[in-house]
Amino acid sequence: MVDATPVALELSGIVKEFGAVRALDGVSLSLAAGEIHALCGENGAGKSTLAAIAARKLGATAGNVEGQGEIGLVHQHFELVDRLRVWENVLLGREPRRGLRIDAAAAREHVRDLARRYGLDVDPDAVIENLPVGIAQRVEILRELAREPKVLILDEPTAVLASTEIDALFATLRTLAKRGIAIMVITHKLREVIGNADRVTVLREGRVVLSEPTAATSLAAIAYAMVGGKVPAIATRNATRLQPAFDVRNLCSGTGAHALYDATFEVRGGEIVGIAGVEGNGQSALTDAIAGIAPYAGTMTLRERPFVGSPAARIAAGARIIPQDRQREALVLEWSIAENAALGDHTAPELRRGWNIDRAARDRRARRIVERFDVRAASIDASTASLSGGNQQKVVVGRALAGEPIFVVAYQPTRGIDVGAAALVQSRLVESRNEGTAVLLISFELDELFAVADRILVMFRGRIAGEFAREAFDRSRIGALMSGAA
Amino acid sequence: MRLRNGILFAATIAALAAAAMAIAGANPLAGFAALARGALGGERQLSETLVQTTALLFPALAVAFAFRAGLFNIGAEGQLIVGGLFAGLVGASLLAPGWIAIPIVLGAGALGGGLWGGIAGLLRARFGGSEVIATLMLNVVASLLANYLIVGPLRAPGVEGAETAPLPLSSWLPPLLPNTRLTIALVLALALAALLRYVFARTVFGFELRAAGEAPRAAARAGINLTRTALVAMTISGAIAGFGGATLVAGVFHRFNVELSPGYGFIAIAVALVGRLDPLAIVFAAFAFGILQSGSLTMQALAHVPKDVVAIVEGLTILGLSARQLARREPAAV
Numbered sequence: 001m002v003d004a005t006p007v008a009l010e011l012s013g014i015v016k017e018f019g020a021v022r023a024l025d026g027v028s029l030s031l032a033a034g035e036i037h038a039l040c041g042e043n044g045a046g047k048s049t050l051a052a053i054a055a056r057k058l059g060a061t062a063g064n065v066e067g068q069g070e071i072g073l074v075h076q077h078f079e080l081v082d083r084l085r086v087w088e089n090v091l092l093g094r095e096p097r098r099g100l101r102i103d104a105a106a107a108r109e110h111v112r113d114l115a116r117r118y119g120l121d122v123d124p125d126a127v128i129e130n131l132p133v134g135i136a137q138r139v140e141i142l143r144e145l146a147r148e149p150k151v152l153i154l155d156e157p158t159a160v161l162a163s164t165e166i167d168a169l170f171a172t173l174r175t176l177a178k179r180g181i182a183i184m185v186i187t188h189k190l191r192e193v194i195g196n197a198d199r200v201t202v203l204r205e206g207r208v209v210l211s212e213p214t215a216a217t218s219l220a221a222i223a224y225a226m227v228g229g230k231v232p233a234i235a236t237r238n239a240t241r242l243q244p245a246f247d248v249r250n251l252c253s254g255t256g257a258h259a260l261y262d263a264t265f266e267v268r269g270g271e272i273v274g275i276a277g278v279e280g281n282g283q284s285a286l287t288d289a290i291a292g293i294a295p296y297a298g299t300m301t302l303r304e305r306p307f308v309g310s311p312a313a314r315i316a317a318g319a320r321i322i323p324q325d326r327q328r329e330a331l332v333l334e335w336s337i338a339e340n341a342a343l344g345d346h347t348a349p350e351l352r353r354g355w356n357i358d359r360a361a362r363d364r365r366a367r368r369i370v371e372r373f374d375v376r377a378a379s380i381d382a383s384t385a386s387l388s389g390g391n392q393q394k395v396v397v398g399r400a401l402a403g404e405p406i407f408v409v410a411y412q413p414t415r416g417i418d419v420g421a422a423a424l425v426q427s428r429l430v431e432s433r434n435e436g437t438a439v440l441l442i443s444f445e446l447d448e449l450f451a452v453a454d455r456i457l458v459m460f461r462g463r464i465a466g467e468f469a470r471e472a473f474d475r476s477r478i479g480a481l482m483s484g485a486a
Numbered sequence: 487m488r489l490r491n492g493i494l495f496a497a498t499i500a501a502l503a504a505a506a507m508a509i510a511g512a513n514p515l516a517g518f519a520a521l522a523r524g525a526l527g528g529e530r531q532l533s534e535t536l537v538q539t540t541a542l543l544f545p546a547l548a549v550a551f552a553f554r555a556g557l558f559n560i561g562a563e564g565q566l567i568v569g570g571l572f573a574g575l576v577g578a579s580l581l582a583p584g585w586i587a588i589p590i591v592l593g594a595g596a597l598g599g600g601l602w603g604g605i606a607g608l609l610r611a612r613f614g615g616s617e618v619i620a621t622l623m624l625n626v627v628a629s630l631l632a633n634y635l636i637v638g639p640l641r642a643p644g645v646e647g648a649e650t651a652p653l654p655l656s657s658w659l660p661p662l663l664p665n666t667r668l669t670i671a672l673v674l675a676l677a678l679a680a681l682l683r684y685v686f687a688r689t690v691f692g693f694e695l696r697a698a699g700e701a702p703r704a705a706a707r708a709g710i711n712l713t714r715t716a717l718v719a720m721t722i723s724g725a726i727a728g729f730g731g732a733t734l735v736a737g738v739f740h741r742f743n744v745e746l747s748p749g750y751g752f753i754a755i756a757v758a759l760v761g762r763l764d765p766l767a768i769v770f771a772a773f774a775f776g777i778l779q780s781g782s783l784t785m786q787a788l789a790h791v792p793k794d795v796v797a798i799v800e801g802l803t804i805l806g807l808s809a810r811q812l813a814r815r816e817p818a819a820v
Contacts, residue, residue: 311707312711325703332700332701346690346694355690357690
């Protein structure tokens with residue numbers, strides 16, 4: 001079939017090696033003007049590397065990139081100057097001048113005109129740090145559009161957005177596509193692909209394993225291609241007898257945009273309570289207050305005893321926190337799996353012998369974690385820095401559950417890890433719940449919460465905006481609360 | 487790989503040292519030969535090298551102890567001086583049998599150094615002040631304060647110059663070899679190195695210090711009190727350096743003198759880094775630097791190489807090691 005639309009970008013036989021690692025292994029892909037092309041794949045499949053090569057920010061080891069005109073790249077983590085205004089960001093480095101000065105009036109007009117032309121509604125004079133993420137992302141897109149690109153690549157653009165904002169983003173992208181821009185969206189959220197993209201390409205281990213018009217494929221087929229097999233099942237949630245465990249009243253912590261206000265809820269033994277919300281709506285303040293890392297007001301109890309004091313006291317009381325950033329907040333990367341297995345529990349009687357760490361007990365614990373969580377490592381003496389993200393996370397979650405805690409807080413426990421590792425982590429949390437542990441699961445992925453949570457609390461701007469029992473889970477209502485629309 | 491890099495590094499330093507000698511107008515080969523002769527050429531030379539090794543080993547272990555806990559203690563010099571001052575003042579006024587007096591004198595040194603290190607630790611723990619600035623500045627305070635005290639309010643009757651009265655013979659450290667300055671301080675230093683190695687490898691305390699040093703955020707979440715760790719680590723680090731100062735007073739000079747240390751506390755930073763903060767490796771590094779220290783005068787006398795070349799070599803070593811640290815921090819590809 002001869003395609004009538006011109007090709008805007010043609011990648012052929014792209015190979016990229018980082019040292020001995022082959023990140024891309026002969027990837028060919030073409031983007032037609034006016035189409036929205038979804039690029040899917042698990043973490044480490046090579047998506048971002050391919051995007052960087054397509055945008056000519058990174059050279060390929062072999063292969064060709066052909067395309068005319070500018071290529072815009074919108075990063076997952078915005079590259080905006082928070083303290084500057086919208087127009088200053090959009091035209092940064094290319095400001096219209098009058099003599100030695102910036103011609104602010106002309107610049108403002110230029111940005112306003114650009115926004116109008118592409119239907120991206122923003123106030124040119126707004127300061128970035130005051131904007132909600134969805135709007136900040138528009139600024140990021142606008143900045144790329146200012147260079148009149150033929151191709152626009154967006155790297156995980158929906159990761160920080162609530163569902164209503166996601167809809168708005170894709171409406172915007174469709175408008176741009178109609179104006180002849182070729183659009184590539186990198187995502188691992190398959191639901192978005194089906195509804196919004198014209199074509200989908202799946203990468204696995206640096207190779208293209210599927211490339212089809214969206215209409216000709218299915219969610220299951222894309223998922224199968226991404227994982228390279230069946231998506232592993234999550235452990236079954238058994239009926240449990242609920243027991244009082246963690247109770248928090250009127251908890252306030254932090255200041256400013258990411259603070260937590262007046263949170264009151266409980267997590268009982270034998271249930272998983274999910275916190276739904278877009279990143280930056282008070283989840284970190286909540287986690288840090290529970291961990292005893294950040295100061296707070298309000299009261300917390302664990303099994304009807306005051307839950308107070310230092311992080312060490314809270315660990316001793318039977319609480320375990322799985323922090324968001326496994327590499328900085330959970331692991332000492334240079335250390336072995338064995339040493340990391342003891343971190344946090346190193347003062348517990350079962351892991352110490354007098355003044356010393358009981359190395360035999362520590363190693364036994366490490367081996368148990370490695371076995372139960374299928375950690376792929378040469379031995380328990382391997383440094384955790386040498387493990388993949390998924391295996392690092394298995395060590396972190398395994399350690400948290402090893403001490404048979406009363407209460408576990410899991411903050412984004414499957415972020416950035418492959419589907420297999422994620423299913424395993426989720427399964428172990430569910431099993432822990434089945435055995436009577438109280439689990440608070442904070443996740444930015446609704447799918448994850450729908451899969452394992454017994455109840456969902458929605459957080460928006462630091463407050464709990466709604467609560468849903470499992471029977472009443474409702475994607476659109478929860479999505480609306482997450483974006484403050486309800 | 488590691489070994490090859492180490493040899494390469496040593497060769498580079500040696501080449502630069504040779505260049506420095508040549509620039510100074512001397513024959514590098516003659517310079518190295520004189521250096522070796524001065525440091526290792528006989529029992530007297532070797533014992534003096536071991537005296538220098540000991541003097542470097544204590545502050546180097548002190549520096550390593552703090553570094554392992556993530557604290558950049560560059561104030562070992564000041565802590566050594568205050569420790570020496572305490573030991574000198576206590577020792578000069580204490581008349582007791584050696585088995586009582588020596589522990590007290592050395593303990594006084596550890597106390598003084600510990601206090602001095604503890605000040606920086608407290609500033610860091612309490613107010614989040616940089617221990618780098620604090621320890622650096624406290625070096626200056628230490629030497630000026632010591633000078634003021636012993637020529638001023640605490641001047642000993644009949645003593646000329648900036649020093650305390652001599653220690654009674656009973657407080658002198660027993661020599662290891664007759665008619666040399668080499669004392670049991672060397673044995674104590676080696677024992678301390680072994681002890682520190684054990685503390686880091688085996689104990690809960692060492693585990694917490696290493697966690698705080700290598701991943702403070704993870705350590706805090708694992709229930710490790712970073713504030714307490716900073717205070718304790720700086721105090722102990724200071725105490726080790728102060729103990730070292732006391733061994734110089736009780737073992738080498740038999741009195742406190744403001745010129746007790748030709749910068750042992752600073753050279754110790756290079757020693758600790760060359761030893762990769764591992765107490766056992768630091769022993770060997772201290773010996774290598776001890777050779778430089780004790781051989782330099784002979785080198786000057788015989789080969790007419792200014793002894794400042796040794797200071798240049800030490801400086802280059804620190805520079806090279808810091809460059810390696812920087813290079814390591816560079817993010818890897820991907």
